[in-house]
Amino acid sequence: MARPLTSFTNKRHLTTKSYKTQDKLNIRILTHQRYTQPKVDFTGWVLDQIDWRGDETAIDIGCGSGSYVDPAQQRCGHYIAGDLSLGMVRGLEQSGLDRLNLDAQHLPLADKSADVVLANHMLYHVPDKDAALSEIARILRPGGRLVAATNSAGNMAELMNLRHLARQRLNVSLPTTTQRSLVANLFSLENGRSWLEKQFHHVTRCDLASALVFPDPQPVLDYISSSRDWYESVLPNHVTWDELLHEFQMLLDEHFAHHDQFRVNKLSGVFVCH
Numbered sequence: 289m290a291r292p293l294t295s296f297t298n299k300r301h302l303t304t305k306s307y308k309t310q311d312k313l314n315i316r317i318l319t320h321q322r323y324t325q326p327k328v329d330f331t332g333w334v335l336d337q338i339d340w341r342g343d344e345t346a347i348d349i350g351c352g353s354g355s356y357v358d359p360a361q362q363r364c365g366h367y368i369a370g371d372l373s374l375g376m377v378r379g380l381e382q383s384g385l386d387r388l389n390l391d392a393q394h395l396p397l398a399d400k401s402a403d404v405v406l407a408n409h410m411l412y413h414v415p416d417k418d419a420a421l422s423e424i425a426r427i428l429r430p431g432g433r434l435v436a437a438t439n440s441a442g443n444m445a446e447l448m449n450l451r452h453l454a455r456q457r458l459n460v461s462l463p464t465t466t467q468r469s470l471v472a473n474l475f476s477l478e479n480g481r482s483w484l485e486k487q488f489h490h491v492t493r494c495d496l497a498s499a500l501v502f503p504d505p506q507p508v509l510d511y512i513s514s515s516r517d518w519y520e521s522v523l524p525n526h527v528t529w530d531e532l533l534h535e536f537q538m539l540l541d542e543h544f545a546h547h548d549q550f551r552v553n554k555l556s557g558v559f560v561c562h
């Protein structure tokens with residue numbers, strides 16, 4: 289039986305494994321940039337969901353490897369990058385950048401100090417989302433906006449199915465209760481509103497559908513391997529990562545024996561709140 293996936297919200301796991309440095313996240317970001325169809329400037333699309341005056345103070349919580357640094361700086365007056373992982377903020381190369389090592393649940397920022405808060409693809413890692421959203425509401429000035437991008441619970445279903453089949457072949461399927469609680473606790477396009485409406489009167493959602501279209505198995509395997517920490521953390525002790533990866537490889541080889549591409553449908557989107 290597989291173990292529950294607690295590592296997804298565990299501070300130690302996030303900061304010492306998954307996001308210790310930018311490397312693994314960058315593999316996934318580059319994969320999306322290279323294989324997404326139709327091509328889209330996702331960060332630009334997210335930021336353009338609000339009107340910018342040009343003089344805003346914008347705080348990017350969970351900035352990761354800095355996908356939003358340049359596009360946000362082009363739109364606002366003062367951009368601040370923040371992340372739970374010191375390795376992530378240290379890795380930001382742009383000079384003169386204001387950087388903070390912070391936890392969304394206890395923001396080291398004054399009340400009403402921001403015009404825009406970005407919390408993109410990160411709220412699903414926060415154990416206490418109510419605390420984080422209350423902190424975000426506290427630091428926003430009247431009229432300020434929270435921009436929170438995330439994925440649908442059904443995002444990349446073909447990859448989830450591949451994962452399910454690989455585990456099934458190794459007889460390590462996740463128990464249904466674990467899967468249900470995972471989906472319920474993830475901050476998704478479907479359930480995000482219920483958390484956001486506790487802190488914000490106006491919550492709007494805008495979706496963007498696309499797909500990853502892979503021409504061969506290797507980039508799929510690279511993408512999966514970049515999340516090895518999470519896959520591995522739920523494996524029972526008698527199953528190794530190499531065995532799991534081997535099953536992925538076999539499944540993809542079987543797929544490509546009959547198809548010339550592997551298509552993974554995506555549904556991401558953004559909530560704008562004030």
Ligand SMILES: C[S@@+](CC[C@H](N)C(=O)[O-])C[C@H]1O[C@@H](n2cnc3c(N)ncnc32)[C@H](O)[C@@H]1O
Pocket residue numbers: 302307313349350351352353354355356370371372373376390391392393407408409410413414
């Ligand atoms: C998937 S990455 C998203 C990065 C970036 N926002 C983007 O969209 O490209 C998630 C980031 O959130 C950070 N993170 C996770 N929990 C956090 C928390 N409680 N407070 C601040 N950052 C957190 C992680 O360290 C990681 O860099």
